[in-house]
Amino acid sequence: IFDSLRGRMDAHKNQITLSGIDAIADKIMAARRIIIVACGTSWHSALVAEYVIEELCRINVEVEYASEFRYRNPIISSEDVIIAISQSGETADTLVALENAKEQGATIYGLVNVVGSSIARISNAGSYTHAGPEIGVASTKAYTAQLAVLQLIALKIAKLKGTIDDQKFTYFIQQLDAVPEKVQWILDNQVEEIQRIAKKYSDANDVLYLGRGYNFPTALEGALKLKEISYIHAEGYPAAEMKHGPIALVDETLPVIFVATKDSYHEKIVSNIQEIKARKGKIIAIVSEGDNRVEELADDIMVVPSCDEIIAPLLAAIPLQLLAYYIGVERGLDVDQPRNLAKSVTV
Numbered sequence: 001i002f003d004s005l006r007g008r009m010d011a012h013k014n015q016i017t018l019s020g021i022d023a024i025a026d027k028i029m030a031a032r033r034i035i036i037v038a039c040g041t042s043w044h045s046a047l048v049a050e051y052v053i054e055e056l057c058r059i060n061v062e063v064e065y066a067s068e069f070r071y072r073n074p075i076i077s078s079e080d081v082i083i084a085i086s087q088s089g090e091t092a093d094t095l096v097a098l099e100n101a102k103e104q105g106a107t108i109y110g111l112v113n114v115v116g117s118s119i120a121r122i123s124n125a126g127s128y129t130h131a132g133p134e135i136g137v138a139s140t141k142a143y144t145a146q147l148a149v150l151q152l153i154a155l156k157i158a159k160l161k162g163t164i165d166d167q168k169f170t171y172f173i174q175q176l177d178a179v180p181e182k183v184q185w186i187l188d189n190q191v192e193e194i195q196r197i198a199k200k201y202s203d204a205n206d207v208l209y210l211g212r213g214y215n216f217p218t219a220l221e222g223a224l225k226l227k228e229i230s231y232i233h234a235e236g237y238p239a240a241e242m243k244h245g246p247i248a249l250v251d252e253t254l255p256v257i258f259v260a261t262k263d264s265y266h267e268k269i270v271s272n273i274q275e276i277k278a279r280k281g282k283i284i285a286i287v288s289e290g291d292n293r294v295e296e297l298a299d300d301i302m303v304v305p306s307c308d309e310i311i312a313p314l315l316a317a318i319p320l321q322l323l324a325y326y327i328g329v330e331r332g333l334d335v336d337q338p339r340n341l342a343k344s345v346t347v
């Protein structure tokens with residue numbers, strides 16, 4: 001994944017090589033909005049992209065479940081650019097949504113893993129994620145690769161549009177360039193602890209995942225991984241929505257996983273953690289290295305290296321993927337072939 005990522009960026013020359021974006025750069029510059037369509041895990045990377053593209057490029061982005069978008073009657077025009085995200089490139093809901101949008105004149109940008117797949121072929125331009133074949137049904141390394149390429153797309157558009165300056169561009173490239181070492185650090189230093197946490201909570205019936213800002217889609221993705229691999233009911237929520245309903249679920253039996261890396265929402269997420277603690281929920285937190293404050297509040301922690309908040313989704317997803325994996329193993333399940341799930345949902 002990261003060889004391909006590194007091959008596409010050059011901080012010294014201040015450039016990112018994504019020929020697909022060059023091919024439709026004019027369309028993107030003039031776009032009324034970008035609509036990102038996807039399903040499942042790919043939909044979560046779309047949500048991260050919405051936050052990052054709106055922040056860095058100041059272009060209006062909407063994120064749609066392809067499974068809804070294809071059936072309703074959305075307003076689409078030739079001024080819209082649709083980004084389709086799919087690991088398999090064969091997901092029927094996404095493919096049909098694209099056929100409809102193309103008929104209405106939209107430009108399609110495909111972000112797929114499988115070379116030559118149907119979604120790649122229907123797209124006007126695109127980028128491959130080059131994550132290699134996914135062995136398991138649940139999308140994991142494809143998700144990481146999608147996030148990485150979407151970050152590059154956002155940076156490239158921001159550079160073209162002039163919404164970030166050269167200094168900021170170089171800073172973000174350096175942040176991305178440091179991701180492989182940071183992921184390795186998580187794998188070298190956190191796996192034993194994640195296995196211990198997995199054992200401790202493997203009998204849970206329900207788990208709540210909370211996050212804010214760039215960490216909110218990670219909460220959704222963590223919950224989806226747990227559902228897919230461990231068959232435990234899990235809900236991902238924006239932490240600020242907790243008080244509008246899910247807080248009623250909290251008691252001493254409920255594990256609540258906070259994606260709480262250091263970012264501009266940190267004070268807010270710390271008070272959310274305190275609210276759960278006051279109601280005796282069990283707190284598991286993903287924290288930035290050296291964050292003693294959250295460490296003191298939490299029952300268990302998984303640590304990730306510090307990074308810019310925009311990059312955090314790339315790091316924070318890894319412990320959650322591992323946690324779902326080890327809980328699945330602990331429950332004696334086939335983590336590569338979960339029941340009822342297909343790798344490509346082609347109907």
Ligand code: F1P
Pocket residue numbers: 039040041042085086087088089090091094137138139341342343344345
């Ligand atoms: C979408 C997806 C995956 C999920 C499972 C079923 O696939 O929902 O996210 O893990 O494999 O399909 P895709 O469009 O990204 O191939």
